[in-house]
Amino acid sequence: MTTTDTQLTHDPATAESPAVSLRALTKVFGKETVVDDLDLDIASGEFFSLLGPSGCGKTTTLRMIAGFTDPTSGTVMVGGEDVTSTPPQKRDVNTVFQSYALFEHLDVRRNVGFGLRRKGIDRRTIDQRVGEALELVQLADRADDRPAQLSGGQRQRVALARALINRPQVLLLDEPLAALDLKLRRAMQLELKSIQREVGITFLFVTHDQDEALSMSDRIAIMNGGVIEQCGTPEHIYENPTSVFAAGFIGTSNLMPGTYGDGVVQVCPELRVPLLAGHGLTGGEQVSVAIRPEKIWLSELTPAMVQVPGTVVASTYHGATTQYLVDVAPDVTLTVLEQNLPRMSTGDRWTPGSRVQIGWLPEHTVLLR
Ligand SMILES: Nc1ncnc2c1ncn2[C@@H]1O[C@H](COP(=O)(O)OP(=O)(O)O)[C@@H](O)[C@H]1O
Ligand SMILES: [Mg+2]
Known part of the structure; x- marks a missing residue:
């Protein structure tokens, strides 16, 4: 010193x-x-x-x-x-x-x-x-x-x-x-x-x-x-943001309001997001689920993931990352941030119109009430 x-x-x-x-x-x-x-x-x-x-x-x-x-x-x-x-x-x-x-x-x-x-x-x-x-x-x-x-x-x-x-x-x-x-x-x-x-x-x-x-x-x-x-x-x-405001203000989040019932949050008829046990919700409660763009995967999904089919509607190249917008239901578009890994070449990126399966680990679903 x-x-x-x-x-x-x-x-x-x-x-x-x-x-x-x-x-x-x-x-x-x-x-x-x-x-x-x-x-x-x-x-x-x-x-x-x-x-x-x-x-x-x-x-x-x-x-x-x-x-x-x-x-x-x-x-x-x-x-x-x-x-x-x-x-x-x-x-x-x-x-x-x-x-x-x-x-x-x-x-x-x-x-x-x-x-x-x-x-x-x-x-x-x-x-x-x-x-x-x-x-x-x-x-x-x-x-x-x-x-x-x-x-x-x-x-x-x-x-x-x-x-x-x-x-x-x-x-x-x-x-x-x-x-x-x-x-x-x-x-x-x-x-x-x-x-x-x-x-x-x-x-x-x-x-x-x-x-x-x-x-x-x-x-x-x-x-x-x-x-x-x-x-x-x-x-x-x-x-672990605890409010919709915190989840939106720090970083970006895909925010999805929905209704809880039977272990899932129903965002719309086409999209049901399962929750891990221990959430303490009762049926019919209005809540939101949030998922960070970088927690969503577009490839190499594992069976343990929450999996949702979708269509890529936009792709923006940011150098180190590529941001995709993926429609997963008529009114739900998720933002996905994928790293441009060294082993990927330009042709490996998804283009608008591609049908994809996206997934994330259930523990990365953030519950907001
Ligand atoms: N001296 C003052 N008289 C009246 N209203 C004030 C005064 N100072 C701040 N405000 C009001 O208080 C609110 C908070 O202001 P401020 O503390 O400066 O916010 P921040 O620093 O987060 O931008 C604002 O709506 C502002 O207009
Ligand atoms: Mg100030």
């Missing part, structure tokens, strides 16, 4: 209480309940993402944790301490916004050291900590530049260094990468994740980008209409 690691790592003595606890947190604007009775615990050192569509209440939640917005009711705790009535600057929390407003007239070094100077910390300590923070975000050689001389990604890293230099217990990040182009965003995702691992500070990361949340987070909370619909590891949420 370098000195940078230890200097910027938060004191592990506070590791027992959750870094952030929200209890019945609620915000009403006018007649609209924007954040609705939220309960959430974020563990110390976690990379936690709040994922949801625009307008679902993510920013409002962050602002209440930071102290910029007063909750209508409920409690915010940071490190086990109730901070609901504590002013923002007294909370052990820092925020990186999407519009990472830097001081254009100050060089990078002064931008990063700004908060420490305001606290009246001595010059030598400031210089040392600014140096460490710039090292951390790989901008040590740009300390004398003005923000205008930097690229978007570099400016974002200055904002990050500025937020980390106070060594907050929790760093709140509100869609910090949304303004960057796709390639740079991917690179910054990896970098942010590695910085978080290095400093060990709890990150609460807000995004509407499901790929970003899946690839970066220890855990994700899916937010919709002011409530958390589901919370868990990326893998758990992807494999």
